[in-house]
Amino acid sequence: MNFGLYLPLLALMACLQHCQTGRQRAISLALPAAAAMGLTLLISQLLGNLGLALLQPLTGPTPRLSAIIILQSASALSLAWLLNNKAGNASRALGLRPGWLLANNLLLSLPGSWMAHAPASMGSSMQSLLLSVLLSLLLAVFACLPTRLARSRLPAMLRDLPALWLCALLLALALHSLGARLS
Numbered sequence: 113m114n115f116g117l118y119l120p121l122l123a124l125m126a127c128l129q130h131c132q133t134g135r136q137r138a139i140s141l142a143l144p145a146a147a148a149m150g151l152t153l154l155i156s157q158l159l160g161n162l163g164l165a166l167l168q169p170l171t172g173p174t175p176r177l178s179a180i181i182i183l184q185s186a187s188a189l190s191l192a193w194l195l196n197n198k199a200g201n202a203s204r205a206l207g208l209r210p211g212w213l214l215a216n217n218l219l220l221s222l223p224g225s226w227m228a229h230a231p232a233s234m235g236s237s238m239q240s241l242l243l244s245v246l247l248s249l250l251l252a253v254f255a256c257l258p259t260r261l262a263r264s265r266l267p268a269m270l271r272d273l274p275a276l277w278l279c280a281l282l283l284a285l286a287l288h289s290l291g292a293r294l295s
Contacts, residue, residue, distance in 0.1 A: 115290075115291030116288050122243070122250055127254055131273065132212075133212070149207065150251070153244045153248075156191045160184035160221060181218065184217050185214060192209070223239060258272075
């Protein structure tokens with residue numbers, strides 16, 4: 113898989129997610145929300161990988177993309193349902209909405225369809241952990257950026273949303289360089 117094209121998608125997804133939910137959330141909840149999303153995604157990814165491992169006798173050593181999409185979607189939606197029923201207001205305050213969980217989970221499970229390791233292997237678990245941590249860090253960066261940008265002396269045309277998208281572009285370029293070296 114070409115990580116030079118994949119890693120910038122994480123930066124753009126984090127920026128889009130912050131722009132959608134960041135204005136609705138209190139500033140004090142921004143960093144806990146990023147950590148909660150990362151932890152929820154890690155649990156969802158591991159549940160999806162467990163489901164793939166249980167289906168491995170039926171699908172063979174490398175699962176099909178359709179099986180990955182179905183199982184990862186089911187794990188994300190069931191976890192979102194569980195969070196909504198058990199911790200409704202708290203999960204909504206942290207931005208753990210089913211749509212974002214599903215989109216992030218599918219984006220994080222995308223490399224699993226091109227990797228050679230089995231779903232239950234240590235490589236798959238480490239990949240899920242690292243990608244969840246990376247997305248959490250990117251969400252934390254975008255959570256901290258508005259206060260930093262408010263203190264800077266940017267021209268009027270670069271304030272607020274244009275500045276965030278410019279930062280997302282710079283992060284995407286940096287991740288593209290890193291991903292190109294990893295591929």
